[in-house]
Amino acid sequence: MTWKRACAADEVAVDSLKKFSVDGVELVIANLGGEFRAIPPACPHMEEQLEQSGICAGGVLTCTKHLWQWDLRTGEQRGPAEKPLLMYEVRCEGNDVMVRIDEELAYEYGSEDDDDFEW
Amino acid sequence: MPARNLEKWNKPPAGLKPGEWVDSRIYSDQDLFEEELTKIWKKTWIPVCHESELPEPYDFRTMSIAREPVIVVRGPDKQVRAFLNVCPHRANTIELRPSGSFKEGTASGNPKHMTCMFHAWQFDMKGNCVFISREKEGYQDRLCPQDVGLRRLRCEVHFGGFVWVCLDDKMDKSVAQWGAGCFEALQKPLDAEPLEVFHYHKAIIPCNYKLWHDTNCEFYHDYLHYHNRITGFNDAYFARKNTGFPNGHVVVGSFEVQYDQYKGFESRKEVSFPHLPPNHWYMIDMFPGMNFNLRGSALRCDIMTPLSPDKVMIEFRGLGLKSDDPETRQARIEHHNTIWGPFGRNLHEDLLAVTGQGAAMHPDADRRRILHGRHENETIHDEIGMRHFYDEWGKWMDRSPSNPDLKYGEGHNYMAVNP
Numbered sequence: 001m002t003w004k005r006a007c008a009a010d011e012v013a014v015d016s017l018k019k020f021s022v023d024g025v026e027l028v029i030a031n032l033g034g035e036f037r038a039i040p041p042a043c044p045h046m047e048e049q050l051e052q053s054g055i056c057a058g059g060v061l062t063c064t065k066h067l068w069q070w071d072l073r074t075g076e077q078r079g080p081a082e083k084p085l086l087m088y089e090v091r092c093e094g095n096d097v098m099v100r101i102d103e104e105l106a107y108e109y110g111s112e113d114d115d116d117f118e119w
Numbered sequence: 120m121p122a123r124n125l126e127k128w129n130k131p132p133a134g135l136k137p138g139e140w141v142d143s144r145i146y147s148d149q150d151l152f153e154e155e156l157t158k159i160w161k162k163t164w165i166p167v168c169h170e171s172e173l174p175e176p177y178d179f180r181t182m183s184i185a186r187e188p189v190i191v192v193r194g195p196d197k198q199v200r201a202f203l204n205v206c207p208h209r210a211n212t213i214e215l216r217p218s219g220s221f222k223e224g225t226a227s228g229n230p231k232h233m234t235c236m237f238h239a240w241q242f243d244m245k246g247n248c249v250f251i252s253r254e255k256e257g258y259q260d261r262l263c264p265q266d267v268g269l270r271r272l273r274c275e276v277h278f279g280g281f282v283w284v285c286l287d288d289k290m291d292k293s294v295a296q297w298g299a300g301c302f303e304a305l306q307k308p309l310d311a312e313p314l315e316v317f318h319y320h321k322a323i324i325p326c327n328y329k330l331w332h333d334t335n336c337e338f339y340h341d342y343l344h345y346h347n348r349i350t351g352f353n354d355a356y357f358a359r360k361n362t363g364f365p366n367g368h369v370v371v372g373s374f375e376v377q378y379d380q381y382k383g384f385e386s387r388k389e390v391s392f393p394h395l396p397p398n399h400w401y402m403i404d405m406f407p408g409m410n411f412n413l414r415g416s417a418l419r420c421d422i423m424t425p426l427s428p429d430k431v432m433i434e435f436r437g438l439g440l441k442s443d444d445p446e447t448r449q450a451r452i453e454h455h456n457t458i459w460g461p462f463g464r465n466l467h468e469d470l471l472a473v474t475g476q477g478a479a480m481h482p483d484a485d486r487r488r489i490l491h492g493r494h495e496n497e498t499i500h501d502e503i504g505m506r507h508f509y510d511e512w513g514k515w516m517d518r519s520p521s522n523p524d525l526k527y528g529e530g531h532n533y534m535a536v537n538p
């Protein structure tokens with residue numbers, strides 16, 4: 001059981017996202033309004049950094065590049081989203097936001113194919 | 120998926136048909152450009168300004184249509200008339216100022232007259248010649264003012280108080296008929312009460328005028344507009360229809376924009392236009408190149424003057440109601456400028472895009488295919504707006520937009536000609 005402190009609750013404003021490094025593991029904390037979620041820093045679609053391009057509003061995360069969305073309360077996909085959002089377990093201890101990290105969560109992105117170009 | 124060599128690059132995508140791309144030469148070829156000015160810009164109704172820019176009798180505005188100098192004046196009878204801004208004597212441009220009033224005299228002329236500074240011939244607001252310097256001494260009785268009135272141009276004030284001019288005396292349609300129904304979407308909001316220009320700026324953009332018009336005809340470029348994506352992309356946004364009208368005009372239906380979804384914006388519900396539900400948004404794109412864009416509290420009108428194949432002057436106007444109280448007017452100005460002003464959120468994004476296109480389609484550029492192949496049941500990300508425009512373009516030019524070497528009719532079975 002590897003619960004680690006990610007940040008203080010008041011370090012992340014309501015309806016906002018902030019990136020933290022927890023023992024070398026980068027993750028983004030979302031404040032839904034007293035409730036927190038911890039997710040990998042990049043969008044499942046195309047590695048967009050959610051701290052910059054994500055919007056957290058009304059419990060819904062929207063990546064503003066292609067408007068993939070997830071309900072942060074249920075994890076359910078919304079809008080054009082085609083992949084699930086991975087989430088760490090989170091709980092609050094006093095003013096601390098604790099995150100359970102067994103191993104770093106990451107998405108599979110398409111790899112560059114090799115250069116077999118013919119003129 | 121992989122990159123392509125030139126040979127493959129020059130082949131159109133197999134799945135697209137001739138009407139679903141256009142040949143880049145229609146944006147870059149000098150001869151086609153000249154032909155457009157003659158066959159289209161000299162033959163159709165062109166909005167040149169707004170009547171609120173000529174509030175008082177003797178006020179005037181000057182502009183050009185297909186390089187022909189034009190002047191629009193409000194007469195003592197308050198009626199707006201248009202003339203060729205060319206002196207009948209030796210074709211000097213009569214009035215050089217962009218705008219002003221003839222109430223006071225000029226260096227060479229008397230009050231209430233247009234005066235050609237060259238030899239001081241004078242004309243009244245109806246285009247009559249009223250004075251020829253040393254007339255008798257030089258012309259005896261061979262020529263008199265009745266012989267040398269100005270060329271009067273077809274002119275109407277229509278649709279929200281815009282002033283329209285047509286260089287073709289034989290144009291068989293009124294402006295309303297030319298609109299062929301495309302004005303209906305905004306007729307009520309724009310004709311309920313007089314409008315007034317509250318914002319004007321112009322810019323010369325290094326791209327073909329049709330590239331700017333294309334951008335106005337499609338909303339697929341909302342991927343360019345961060346602001347529109349955030350306040351827009353919902354089911355109602357995508358349900359909007361992109362409807363073609365006769366004469367090449369296109370109208371994009373409305374939906375309600377959530378302005379407050381965007382950081383730093385609050386709701387704009389409190390200011391709208393008559394008969395327009397708050398926060399609604401209609402767009403009318405008219406052939407050959409102007410756009411009426413009513414976004415809740417502010418009307419934007421782009422008027423394009425093609426200067427060369429890869430250069431266009433765009434005049435941007437923001438309009439509200441003449442009856443606005445200062446507070447409402449200020450709200451309209453801020454709503455307009457935060458999105459479309461020179462430092463607004465959207466405008467420079469569009470300008471960056473068309474400038475980028477312009478760089479690839481300068482007069483000596485390689486020939487390219489410009490794809491207009493999106494079909495999405497005629498909703499706003501469907502590129503039907505451009506296909507509709509270029510079909511009309513083809514008719515006026517009698518050339519196929521996907522291959523201007525072919526006549527308009529021939530072009531459609533292009534595949535048959537070149538399998």
